[in-house]
Amino acid sequence: xxxxxxxxxxxxxxxxxxxxxxxxxxxxxxxxxxxxxxxxxxxxxxxxxxxxxxxxxxxxxxxxxxxxxxxxxxxxxxxxxxxxxxxxxxxxxxxxxxxxxxxxxxxxxxxxxxxxxxxxxxxxxxxxxxxxxxxxxxxxxxxxxxxxxxxxxxxxxxxxxxxxxxxxxxxxxxxxxxxxxxxxxxxxxxxxxxxxxxxxxxxxxxxxxxxxxxxxxxxxxxxxxxxxxxxxxxxxxxxxxxxxxxxxxxxxxxxxxxxxxxxxxxxxxxxxxxxxxxxxxxxxxxxxxxxxxxxxxxxxxxxxxxxxxxxxxxxxxxxxxxxxxxxxxxxxxxxxxxxxxxxxxxxxxxxxxxxxxxxxxxxxxxxxxxxxxxxxxxxxxxxxxxxxxxxxxxxxxxxxxxxxxxxxxxxxxxxxxxxxxxxxxxxxxxxxxxxxxxxxxxxxxxxxxxxxxxxxxxxxxxxxxxxxxxxxxxxxxxxxxxxxxxxxxxxxxxxxxxxxxxxxxxxxxxxxxxxxxxxxxxxxxxxxxxxxxxxxxxxxxxxxxxxxxxxxxxxxxxxxxxxxxxxxxxxxxxxxx
Amino acid sequence: xxxxxxxxxxxxxxxxxxxxxxxxxxxxxxxxxxxxxxxxxxxxxxxxxxxxxxxxxxxxxxxxxxxxxxxxxxxxxxxxxxxxxxxxxxxxxxxxxxxxxxxxxxxxxxxxx
Numbered sequence: 001x002x003x004x005x006x007x008x009x010x011x012x013x014x015x016x017x018x019x020x021x022x023x024x025x026x027x028x029x030x031x032x033x034x035x036x037x038x039x040x041x042x043x044x045x046x047x048x049x050x051x052x053x054x055x056x057x058x059x060x061x062x063x064x065x066x067x068x069x070x071x072x073x074x075x076x077x078x079x080x081x082x083x084x085x086x087x088x089x090x091x092x093x094x095x096x097x098x099x100x101x102x103x104x105x106x107x108x109x110x111x112x113x114x115x116x117x118x119x120x121x122x123x124x125x126x127x128x129x130x131x132x133x134x135x136x137x138x139x140x141x142x143x144x145x146x147x148x149x150x151x152x153x154x155x156x157x158x159x160x161x162x163x164x165x166x167x168x169x170x171x172x173x174x175x176x177x178x179x180x181x182x183x184x185x186x187x188x189x190x191x192x193x194x195x196x197x198x199x200x201x202x203x204x205x206x207x208x209x210x211x212x213x214x215x216x217x218x219x220x221x222x223x224x225x226x227x228x229x230x231x232x233x234x235x236x237x238x239x240x241x242x243x244x245x246x247x248x249x250x251x252x253x254x255x256x257x258x259x260x261x262x263x264x265x266x267x268x269x270x271x272x273x274x275x276x277x278x279x280x281x282x283x284x285x286x287x288x289x290x291x292x293x294x295x296x297x298x299x300x301x302x303x304x305x306x307x308x309x310x311x312x313x314x315x316x317x318x319x320x321x322x323x324x325x326x327x328x329x330x331x332x333x334x335x336x337x338x339x340x341x342x343x344x345x346x347x348x349x350x351x352x353x354x355x356x357x358x359x360x361x362x363x364x365x366x367x368x369x370x371x372x373x374x375x376x377x378x379x380x381x382x383x384x385x386x387x388x389x390x391x392x393x394x395x396x397x398x399x400x401x402x403x404x405x406x407x408x409x410x411x412x413x414x415x416x417x418x419x420x421x422x423x424x425x426x427x428x429x430x431x432x433x434x435x436x437x438x439x440x441x442x443x444x445x446x447x448x449x450x451x452x453x454x455x456x457x458x459x460x461x462x463x464x465x466x467x468x469x470x471x472x473x474x475x476x477x478x479x480x481x482x483x484x485x486x487x488x489x490x491x492x493x494x495x496x497x498x499x500x501x502x503x504x505x506x507x508x509x510x511x512x513x514x515x516x517x518x519x520x521x522x523x524x525x526x527x528x529x530x531x532x533x534x535x536x537x538x539x540x541x542x543x544x545x546x547x548x549x550x551x552x553x554x555x556x557x558x559x560x561x562x563x564x565x566x567x568x569x570x571x572x573x574x575x576x577x
Numbered sequence: 578x579x580x581x582x583x584x585x586x587x588x589x590x591x592x593x594x595x596x597x598x599x600x601x602x603x604x605x606x607x608x609x610x611x612x613x614x615x616x617x618x619x620x621x622x623x624x625x626x627x628x629x630x631x632x633x634x635x636x637x638x639x640x641x642x643x644x645x646x647x648x649x650x651x652x653x654x655x656x657x658x659x660x661x662x663x664x665x666x667x668x669x670x671x672x673x674x675x676x677x678x679x680x681x682x683x684x685x686x687x688x689x690x
Contacts, residue, residue, distance in 0.1 A: 101649065103652065103654060104652050105652060105654060109666075109667065109668055109669050110669050110670070110671055111668070111669070111670045111671070111679055111680070111682060111683030112670075112671055112672050112676075112679065113670050113671070113672040113673070113674045113675065113676045113679045113680045113683060114617075114618075114621075114672035114673040114674060114675035114676050115614050115617075115672055115673045115675065116614065116655045116656060116657060116658075116671045116672040116673065117614070117655065117656060118654055118655055118656070119609040119612075119641070119655075119656040120607060120609070120641060120648050120653040120654045120655055120656045120658065121654040121655075123609060123641040123642065123645045123648055123656075124641075124645065124648045124649060124653070124654075126645065127645035127646060127648070145654070148654075149654075149655065149671075
């Protein structure tokens with residue numbers, strides 16, 4: 001690999017980065033340097049803006065001044081139009097970073113009287129380029145000349161000369177062209193500009209519009225061939241290189257809490273893997289959003305950034321509702337850790353959603369992303385496309401080590417374990433919330449359907465929403481099946497009563513034992529007393545006996561003394577012999 | 578070239594009404610260097626003017642190779658271009674002016690008959 005590197009650098013085409021978000025990624029570095037590129041598309045697809053952003057980014061980010069030659073809009077119009085996108089074109093013009101030249105041609109004012117060429121255009125362009133030392137040029141839309149000049153033959157020959165001239169001039173140029181019927185452009189400009197062709201498209205399907213970009217051709221370079229959605233918003237253009245992400249994301253072994261201790265316990269006591277994708281699915285009103293809010297709150301408390309996409313509720317409504325179960329999200333919003341993105345899914349097409357998600361994530365740089373719920377996308381769209389889109393989102397988030405939590409509403413009629421959008425294979429941890437109907441009650445149950453890479457609990461827990469958040473209780477599993485709600489409470493009461501009886505039993509037995517011990521103690525004390533008195537009696541007798549013996553001996557000695565016999569002395573004399 | 582044009586402008590503005598025949602004509606010819614086309618155009622223009630506007634015309638020749646910034650003012654793309662600055666309205670005639678008929682039409686000088 002390393003050996004090949006210098007060679008590949010030599011062989012690679014030099015590229016001029018456009019600075020347009022995402023575009024440089026799909027083209028591997030930008031537009032071909034020193035060559036013209038054709039940007040074509042229908043009306044209102046963003047050609048002019050693409051060109052303009054190429055120049056502005058070039059001037060501001062890469063220090064490459066540019067010339068914008070407009071054949072349609074006047075300079076004033078251009079300045080006004082791009083100022084709505086946050087670019088101060090006037091300032092750039094003043095600082096000689098960008099030169100604007102409006103070329104206007106009125107057919108009715110022109111009479112053709114013999115041989116001519118477009119040298120005037122060349123001179124103007126050349127003058128503009130030289131006056132600011134431009135490296136980039138945009139011609140927007142040069143096809144307007146066809147409407148202004150009657151002699152097509154001359155025009156075509158001159159255009160060919162112009163593009164060649166641009167190449168020799170060494171400027172990176174964008175030539176925009178209106179899309180024609182069969183050709184890429186109405187006047188077949190692709191014939192002249194053949195190094196790089198980019199097509200922009202603005203399609204409306206099922207009342208929602210999506211902008212797409214495609215690199216039709218890029219001579220001498222690899223490029224992404226897909227149609228990439230792009231958006232134009234207050235920050236200009238951004239293209240999404242969605243499929244450029246492979247499956248090579250780095251995984252983390254770190255675990256993060258779900259915000260519900262009991263749920264963490266079910267997941268080996270540690271919670272989700274960081275960077276994994278969690279799906280919470282269930283029927284209506286089972287508490288999916290509550291679970292998501294818990295997770296969001298926990299993440300914010302850890303000081304992580306959370307981006308919350310809500311597609312059904314407004315942020316205020318969601319925060320109010322969550323306050324009722326004791327989850328306070330407002331402080332985190334104020335601190336800037338939590339950001340809501342509330343849009344109706346029908347507001348724009350899927351690709352656009354993807355684009356918006358992409359952009360929001362890139363801008364906010366969250367650690368956790370919540371999409372609540374994902375299946376609202378299905379309205380008016382094909383499930384297949386939804387799946388692709390979600391896959392792209394999942395890939396994108398994983399690639400950025402973002403933990404994602406999706407909620408999905410499953411309808412009661414369908415099998416619980418098939419999520420509507422069929423994205424189960426993309427999901428790492430799947431929590432299923434379900435209704436358990438019993439004894440005329442409807443209760444919530446939750447279990448971990450799957451959780452990749454951990455020994456998760458197989459238990460169904462009862463899921464209770466309290467004023468201090470979600471609680472998980474062990475469901476009672478008895479002969480009658482799973483008991484939840486009041487049945488569980490009754491069962492628990494029964495168990496409690498039994499427990500009390502047991503406790504009382506034990507207490508009684510303990511008291512009995514105590515009594516016995518006391519009785520025994522008393523007996524021992526009495527016996528001890530008896531013994532002590534007997535002992536003292538006996539000792540007294542022993543003393544008396546001893547005294548008697550002593551007295552007898554004394555008497556004996558006294559008697560012997562009186563008889564003058566030496567009893568004591570005899571014995572030693574015997575021993576001496 | 579320029580001061581001439583300015584003074585003649587002022588003079589002419591006063592000397593309305595626009596009776597074509599009495600008006601002073603200001604014609605400006607844009608060229609790029611001494612190209613054959615440029616020379617042909619100038620020769621053709623002189624001839625036509627002498628024939629049609631004897632004594633009441635002024636011709637300015639602007640070489641864009643020398644003064645490229647002047648091309649912007651009259652929206653010059655094609656060369657050579659003849660611009661009729663006066664009398665108003667401004668008219669543009671492109672080409673080497675070899676088609677006399679069309680030049681006359683373009684200048685609004687179409688000879689009667």
